[in-house]
Amino acid sequence: MSEVAIEKPRWSKKKRFRNLASIGRSAKLARVQENVSNPELAPDGSLDESLIVPRVEVFPEDEDSEEAEDVPLTKDTAKEVYKEWIASQCKDTTKMFAIIMMDTFRTRFGLTDVAAATEAGMVVGFNEKTVRTWHNNFYGQGGTFSQSQQGRHNHRCVLDDEDCRKKASAWLHENAYKKGPNVMTAATFATWVNTDLFPNSHLSPGFPRSITTRTAAKWLHNLGFSPRSYKKGLYFDGHEREDVIEYQKLYLRKIEILQSTHLPPPYGLGGETEELIGSSTAEKRLVLLYHDESSFHSNEGQTWQWAEENRLTLRPKGQGRGLMISDFVDEHHGFLRLTPEEHELAKLSHPGLPKAARVIFKFGAQGQGYWNNDHFITQVELAIKIAEFKFPPSNNTLLFLFDQSSGHCAYADNALIAHIMNVSDGGKQPLLRDTVWDGKSQRMVTENGQQKGLKRVLEERGINTTGMKKEQMVKVLEEMRDFKFQKSRVEEFVLSKGHRVMFIPKFHCELNPIERVWCQAKKYTRANCDYSFPGLERIIDTALDSVSVDLMRKFFRKVREYHRAYREGAVIGKDMKKILKQYKSHRRVPENSLDSNPA
Incomplete structure (x- = not known):
């Protein structure tokens, strides 16, 4: 077979050929491009010889270059030409040219099938076996390529079974949020699926009977779970519990009734009017006094800083000593405290009355110990005295609101609590107060x-107690009216002073405006932290006073927005955050924002 002569250019050191558009001016190569999608086969089943490139015209890079010489077509030259062209082509075009090159090397250069496939594979980036497979499949199917089935198989997942999906979801909600060392992982979930779900499910043939940890992780994503880091923010765990939602409705209903029978709250910042809440003809104003505690630590500084790469300021590892702040806020004046004028008047009529209800407690072994219910009741007594002087009960109704922490909900030592009682008389059990049952008094102490x-x-x-165990006796006694409606110590104390008291629903910190006050105060302490306890003591009052009354009133309005949205039917905390971002007004939740959140 005679070699085909072509013009030889003066080669550049950086680039041997021009781009493929120039090379494509060759009539034969252009013909291959036009027919590659629908090639013609010769009668014997091989490619038409007219499709195989007989010569390649190579153009010199410089217009003033010497006339190119004719050089023989070699395997290296052919590979260079094809390599540039197929770089921008689709996968089927790559297959087509691999087949053309393989036939070229067989017919023009007399190579064997294996050698020709190897040379062609070096150009297109595939091995010899793959090129030969393309070649055989192409001719075996009459000049067409088979459709790839990658990603087209009918995948069957156990979670498509509704019963299995419900069981998996129930197990996850029961185990994913448990506290303690045994944290739920993809491995533990896979173990449960393999040992419990599969053996107890009636799956049709074709479903797997075990899964790996990697598959379990995919299932967790499918069920709405994903790895998340712990961050401070609104706490929604338990937000949707039935008992919590039931109490939330009762709480909002009581607040609504009280607001509708009292004067509206004060106006906001800059004279902006508040949506009318309450009755303008009422005689008294409802004063909501929210309470909460928060801890500030001496080493609680900024969580970020400007710094060069791999260079940060060394900081103490621990949180350091801390101060616990316990305080009350109201919408009228911010923190519960007397003005200088009120304090002067109080010296005459109420000598010894402190200026503020705030308590700064140095907690820890090096301080005053730890905050307990006795400290709490002492502060509440002080707050009631200040509130009565500042908001005379003659034209104000005082409503104290607390969260449901264990310290706030603690009972008095002699409260009617069934589970602390023994089955028999005497023994190590506290002496309970006398009570009234069915219109008759009952002494709780023997003669x-x-x-x-x-x-x-x-x-x-x-009640006949024959055969009853202690657990059964406790359950029966706890359902009786005097035990069932036993009030906490702080409730009894506030009510004894003639005022109202309520507890904010569990997991609803967004309904307490003082939570946002703590956030603002901590911004100040972190920005001015010198990582010393004396420095924290020096700036703590300034940090709290940096939160203005106008800003606190905005926090109160935000709480009323939550109240209104929950009354309209919103339940899920995450949905609440989305709803409150749908509008800019501080005064109203749009009615249509809750259409997708039925009660």
Whole structure:
């Protein structure tokens, strides 16, 4: 076979050929490009010889270059030409040219099938076996390529079974949020699926009977779970519990009734009018006094800084000593405290009355110990005295609101609590107060001064305790009115002073405006932190006073927005954040924003 002569250019050191558009001026190469999608086969089944490139015209890079010489077509020259062209082509075009090159090397250069496929594969970037497979499949199917089935198989997932999906979701909600060392992982989820879900599910043939940890992780994403870091913010765990939602509705209803029977709250910043809440003809104003505690630490500085790469300021590892701030806020004046004028008047009529209800407590072993219910009740007593002087009960109704922490909900030592009682009389159990049951008084202490047991108290109320265990006795006694409606110590104390008291629903910190006050105060302490306890003591009052009354009133309006949205039917905390971002007004939630959140 005679070699085909072509013009030889003066080659550039950087680039041997011009781009493919120039090379494509060759009529034969252009013909291949036009027919590559629908090639013609010769009668014997091979490619038409007219499609195989007989010569390639190579143009010199410089217009004033010497006339190019004719050089023989070699394998290297052919590979260079094809390589540039197929770089921008689709996968099927790559297959087509690999087949053309393989036939070229066989017919023009007399190479064997294996050698020709190897040379062609070096150009297109595939191995010899792949090129031969393309070649055989192409001719075996009459000049067409088979459709790739990658990603087209009918994948069946166990989670497509509704019963299995419900079981998996129930197990995750039960185990994913448990506290303690046994944190739920993809591995533990896979173990449960393999040992519990699969054996107890009636799956049709074709479904797997075990999964790996990697598959379990995919299932977790499918079920709406993903790895998340712990961050401070609104706490929604338990936000949708049925008992919490039921109490939330009762709480909002009571607040609504109280607001509708009292004067509206004060106007906001800059004279902007507040949406009318309450009755303008009422005689008294409702004063909402929200309470909360927050801890400030000496080493709690900024969480970021400007710095060069791999260079940060060394900071103490621990949080350091801390101060716990316990305080009250109201919408009228901010923190519950007397003005200088009020304090001067109080010296005459109420000598010894402090200026503010704020308590700064140095907690820890090096300080005053730890905050307990006794400290809390002492502060509440002080707050009531200040509030009564500042907001005379004659034209104000005081409503104290607390969160449901264990310290706030603690009972008095002699409160009617069934589960702390023994079955029999006496023993190590506290002495409970006397009570009234079914219109009759009942002493809870025997004649010799011992505390009565569960058995005796129930029998005095006409309950047959034969065969009953302690758990059953406790359950029966807890359902009786005097035990069931036993109030906490702070409730009894506030009510004894003639004022109202309510507890904010659990997991609803967004309904307490003082939570946002703490956020603003901590911005100040972090920005001015010198990582020393004396420095924290020096700036703590300034940090709290940096939160203006106008800003606090905005926090109160935000709480009323939450109240209104929850009344309209919003339940999920995450949805609430989305709803409150849908508008700019501080005064109203749009009615259509809750259409997708039915009650």
